[in-house]
Amino acid sequence: MTQATGQNAKDKSITKDSRSALMKGHPVSSFSNSAVQLKSSWLEQREELNRAYLHQLNPDRLLVNFRVNAGIQTDAKPLEGWESPQCGLRGHFVGHYLSACASMIEKDGDTLLKRRITYMIDVLAECQQKLGGKYLSAFSEKEFNTLETKFSGVWAPYYTFHKIMQGLLDVYTLTGNKKAYHIALNMSEYIKVRMDKLSDAEIEKVLYTAEANPTNEAGGMNEVLHNLYALSKDPAHLKLASIFDRKWFSQPLTDDKDILSGLHSNTHIALVNGYARRYENTHEGDYRDAAINFWKMLNSHHSYVNGTSSGPRPIATTPTSRIAEHWGIxxxxxxxxxxxxxxxxxxxxxxxxxxxLFQWTASPLYADIYMNTFYNAMLAEQNKENGAIVYHLPLxxxxxxxxxxxxxxxxxxxxxxEAFTHLNSNIYFHDQQNIWVNLFISSVLNWKEKGIAIEQDCQFPEDNKTKITVSTKTPTQFIINLFVPSWAKRNTIILVNGESIKAKINPMSFVQIDRKWKTGDQIVMCFSYDFHYKSMPDNENVIALFYGPTLLAFKTEKELILKGTHDQIISGLSKQTNGSFFNLKNNGVVYELVPLYQITNESYGVYATIRNEY
Ligand SMILES: [Zn+2]
Known part of the structure; x- marks a missing residue:
């Protein structure tokens, strides 16, 4: 028997009730990387492009600066760019690399990467021993001396330290390499010794990051130390992590005061991820509120139409801050x-x-933003031909x-x-017995503990439907919660074994299908796509166009100026029969549009301005 109910998100914000529910434990959890595999699809090709790049890098070249810094002879050629021997951030990419490889190893046991990471961890352990057993980096610890005495003149040593520590923790938690964990523990002891020598006033100067492009950017030091505390349960790690939390930033967020204008985005969003981890470890409501309030202000007041943020700083004092990397008014x-x-x-x-935050709440608000950002920002950042990534995604x-x-x-x-090793990470969630389907991606979920598997087949978002097939060891009663996104405003159809469900299907909700599931049971979800637009919050005549879930990019070499009313512009849009191509007829011009995630080297535009004065 099938019961289906629409659970609507009436609240546009997180209510008091849901906040108190948070304290009782998280309603849903993600699945491990190994539980969810992508099936052959365009998304899996994106994952494979990324894997090919991870494979092609030479571990000895990645390790050059670490060996040189530890006084260990190496014949390997140094890398270039921000990993060159002259760059202050050298070593940071190695941390990302460890995290990305650990994720792939956990996912499908990639043997080449497993051998390589084991080798790299052995070398890093050797480097740490040569350096006295605590310190490990690709640059000299003199950089920290400079930071602590001049409070500038170096390029973000803690940022790099964080990347390396997090890489090590990921190698430990995702692949079981205990040596990696011990290296990270030693690194935390090194930081503790440094911090113990500093006064509160000195620490404040070392970690105060309100200016443009702060060269003391500390990355997610608080997050990695809160992660370490979650593993070690050593109160010293919590105390050390809290030094990096910085009350000047967390308290206004707790109080729901928007102080983001002028701040360097990636410096501070990393801190908020640390607050979220702190709350998960300690259940301190202040840090839960800081994370939730930040997310709301970011997405309601500082984000572009595809969930991205960062750009010019209102008061620009560095060349970069004139055009990039900061939040504005x-x-x-x-x-x-x-x-x-x-x-x-x-x-x-x-x-x-x-x-x-979705795990804390199971709220469709978070599922909706995640899906939008996944297709219209994250996938748009990667070159579909060769896997290269953009630094910025202009709109x-x-x-x-x-x-x-x-x-x-x-x-x-x-x-x-790292991100492209996690395309499978947030498709499905679960509680004790039920499953949430948040993304429509061809994939297999194998929930071994419950003897339940779910297979999803689709070409979403190009195709407007998905098919979900269930397998169970024995017939089992549980709920499959199906996400209905905000853009699915009409005629969404859900069939269970060919029969239409009775419940009303509301956008921005989870539809619950509660039944005794058995092998071969099948759900089909079919959406109706409409053309629609979203305006800038400060100018209703600056618009971006969507087709269902997909943000469209104009192929254009000119600035986009449109005429007419919003409705007239929408009615000028049409879908072409072959593939994901669209036309817009406006003011005597026929524009060609494609999904932003399909743009590679073409000149394009996303936001267009409506001007009717001339
Ligand atoms: Zn970046």
Missing amino acids: ADHLSATLTGEIAESCVTHNSQKLTAR GSPRKKAFLKENDFKCCNGSGN
Whole structure:
């Protein structure tokens, strides 16, 4: 028997009730990487492009600067870009690399990467021993001396330290390499010794990051130390992590005060992911509120139409801050469309936070933003031909995606490599017995503990439907919660074994299918796509166009100026019969549009301006 109910998200914000429910434990959890495999599809091809890049890197070249710093002889040629021997951030990419490889190893046991990571951890352990058993980095610890005495003059040593520590923890938690865990423990002891010598006032100067492009950016030091505490349960790790939390930033967020304007986005979003981890460890409501309030202000007042953020700083004091990497005045977005908005690292960190908040709440609000950002930002960052990643994803017109070279080794190379090992990570969630389906991606979920498997087949979003087939060891009663996104405003059809469900299907909700499931049971979800637009919060005449879930990009070499009313523009849109191509007829011009995630080297535009004065 099938029961289906629509659970609507009436609240546009997190209510008091749901906050108190949070304290009782998280309603849903994600599945492990190994439980969910992508099936052959365009998304799996994106994952494989990323894997090929991880395979092609040479471990000895990745380790050059670590060996040199530890006084160990090496004949390997140094890498280039931000991993060159002259760059202050050298070593940071190695941390991302460890995390990305650990994820692939956990997912499907990639033997080449497993051998390589074992080798790299052995070398890193050797380097740490040569350096006295605590310190480990690709640069000298003198960098920390400079940071603690001059409070500048170095490029973010803690940022790099965090990446390496997190890489080590990921290798431990995802592949079971205990040596990696011990290296990270030693590194935390090194930090403790440094911090114990500093006064509160000195620590404040070392970690205060309110200026433009802060060179003392500490990355997710608080997050990795909260992660370490979750494993070790050593109160010293919690105490050390809390030093990096910085009350000047967390308290206004707890109080729901938007202080984001002028702050460097990737520096501070990393801190919020740390607050979320702190709350998960300690259940301190202040840090839960800081994370939830931040997410709301980010998505309601500082984000572009595809869930991305960062751009020009209102008061620009560095060349970068004139065009990139900072949050601006709340809701003032239409005049920020430089060629360098929407840093990919920021997008990946915001997706991490969104996925975490979904686990705390099971709210469709988070599922909706996650799906939008997944297709229209994250996948749009990667070159579908060769897997290269952009640093920025411009949304004005005319713009081009400036893909990073594979030997740039910039922050977004590293975070992009990590992100594309997690395409399978947030498709499904579960509680004690029930399953949530948040994304429509061809994949297999194998919930071994319950003897339940779910197979999803689709070409979403190009095709507007998905088919879900259930297998169970024995017939089992549980609920499958099916996500109905905000854009699915009409005529969504859900069939269970060919029969239409009776419940009303509301956008921005989970439809619950509660029945005794047996092998071969099948769900089909079919959506109706409409053309629609979203305006900038500060200018209703700056618009972006969607077809169902998909953000459309104009192929254009000129600035996009449209005429007519919003409705007239929407009625000028049509879908072409072959593939995902669209036309817009407007003011005597026929524009060609494609999904933003399909743009590679073409000149394009996303936001268009409506002007009727001339
Ligand atoms: Zn970046």
